[in-house]
Amino acid sequence: MHLTASRPAEPAAPSVSTRHLRAFHAVCLHGSVSQASAALCRAQSAVTRAVLQLESELGAPLFERSVHGMLPTRFGQVLLRRVERAFAYMDTAYRDVAVLSRDARRSGLYSLHMNERRLKALIELSRRRHMGAAAEALGISQPAVSLMLRDIEQEIGATLFERGVRGLYPTQAGETVIWQLKLALNEIRIAADEVAAIRGLKQGEVRVGVLSLGRSYVLPVAITRLLRKHPQLKVSTMEGSFEVQVNALRAGEIDFVLGALRPPQHCKGLSREPLLNDMMAVVCRAGHPLCAQASVSLADTLAHEWALPHAGTPTRSLFETLFSSRGIGQPQITLETTDLSIIREVLLESDMLSLVSPHQYRREFSSGMLCQLPLALPETARQVGLLRRIDDRPSPGAQLLLAEVRAITSIPEVPLTEFELSL
Template sequence: MQPPVLKSMATTDRIKLRHLRSLVAISEHGALVRAAEALAITQPAVSKTVAELEEIVGQKLCERSPRGVELTDAGRLLVRYAGSSLRTLREGLDSITRDRSIEAPVVLIGAAPNVAAGVLPKALNLFGQRNPQARVRVRTGTNAQLISELRRGGLDLVLGRLVDPSGMQGLNFEPLYTEVLIFAVRRGHPLAQQRPLSPRALSSFRMVLPDLGTRIREAADRFLLTEGVDDPLNAIETFDTSFGRNYVLQSDAVWCVPEGAVESDLREGVLYRLPLDTHTTEGPVGLTLRADMVPSGALQQVLAAIRDSAVART
């Protein structure tokens, strides 16, 4: 019988890049067809490749479900390391092929809409002043989407609210500031001059709420339920701040939105914050990074700029 170390080395030697790419693609897309399309290969090829990987590691990595294909616990654990390994490999290849005098490293940032519209532009402006040649890519989405991409190595950091602690294995969260949800309306809205204003008055107007399943939607629902608004009238659900802004400006709708997403509109008087006490919706906003990640010099500079901008905000 081989010693454990030799057995592990033998297993590692059999794993190919295509095995890891196929497993990560299934994790990302949740279906064999979409994973195959992303990899530009056939569905049977993906199935065969994953079956080979399962035979190599000696464990079931994927299971079919009503929603498509889901990873087992072993599959999720392997993807966590596979995504990081693929990301590190890409960075290494970039390092040896890039003409550094022409092209600077790219920092990949995932941002929730509230910070994408609030603290992040200020931070990246500061970063750009300090690093004129640096390149940054920003992707927005729900925290769950961004955290999933971070785990796979598709992002360097996520800036947003703290996710459920049960989903933070292998990740580090650095709190920067706290933020509440507010209820925003257009100027001249019927509720803008109503005093005193009861939260129950919201029931008479269509509401724009965050998507179901998000942390901020959970906070919004708790607030509304506590205040007796348990059935918002024909609510529109969206995580798109551009749509939410334009919709409320053209209607009498009430928008439940993180304060940071509409800071400039509130300051300039474009939107009006209804005078409701929403302190119970407060939550920490901060930086999430992979625990096993060694930040590049460019990423360290981005982190410093974000921290400086967050301090200035508070």
């Protein structure tokens, strides 16, 4: 099994040499190496080597060769669809840069006909915002990264980064180029996984953005099921704020986001797929004074301190709305954190209260460490589900993980222990 959980996922370098894609596309378009070489103004031997290199990297024949020409095989058709999507993203980048810069020029960047290290240098610079940090990540010298950037900017006729005292800042042209480049490279990554899937191999990496509810309830079980069935797959998760994860999703750095859904106006350009309904609960340690009362009202909780997420978070907003709508004032909040482990330990060591989804502390409830106060809180109802790009065509691995998530959430309120027994 392969599972990693880390900072925002970095796009993996594609296993397909991007610099050969233009030759492959030309052969598909013209049906022969000779016509492709004429269209590209390249030697026939160079075009042939490019195709053979791609076939070697993918481990599959991309063309059926005959005296009448070359037609894409099933593998070639899969790669062609992804290459055309990748080129469409880069065409968008070119058009946007042409609007922003009078000197904009076509270059190998827009057909990905460029050394992969140069492409990765752009992405590392956008992420790290520092020439030295990008050089260290790439394992090359800082002057080499600086030279790469200068050459790319001269080649496309636009400045991609502004230099400041605190580092590098993408220009508007830089933002659009790098945004579309990430989406294009994601298509090529998925193409390699799709070709492997046709060969009967379930491999590649699934990258998931996960918010608090998905992290503690659905996703761990779905990942376990997936990796037991397909041990050659790898799953990596990305934690962070909703805004950070949505930006990563839009840029193709992650395959989907799982967690509490925000209103549609916060998810423009994304599809929302509700999976289950969730209602929050007031939680405390077993043996808390309120647990001993014959009946408990929300007003009774005003006598106790609370541990809650920071102001502006969805949970905090629900909490404030809950008390204000019932006209009983606001409790005293003495701890602000989004870390569930910190909240859990504080609850276990004190008489503090918290407002959480019952799914987030299911093990603590089943072991008798924590308890849920018998309060009906319909004002806190919310949906848990998936966020995906509207034009998304997920990789085979992502499709398999999505299927596991949907299977789990289609069974309402099944205890985790039963899930584990069914794995």
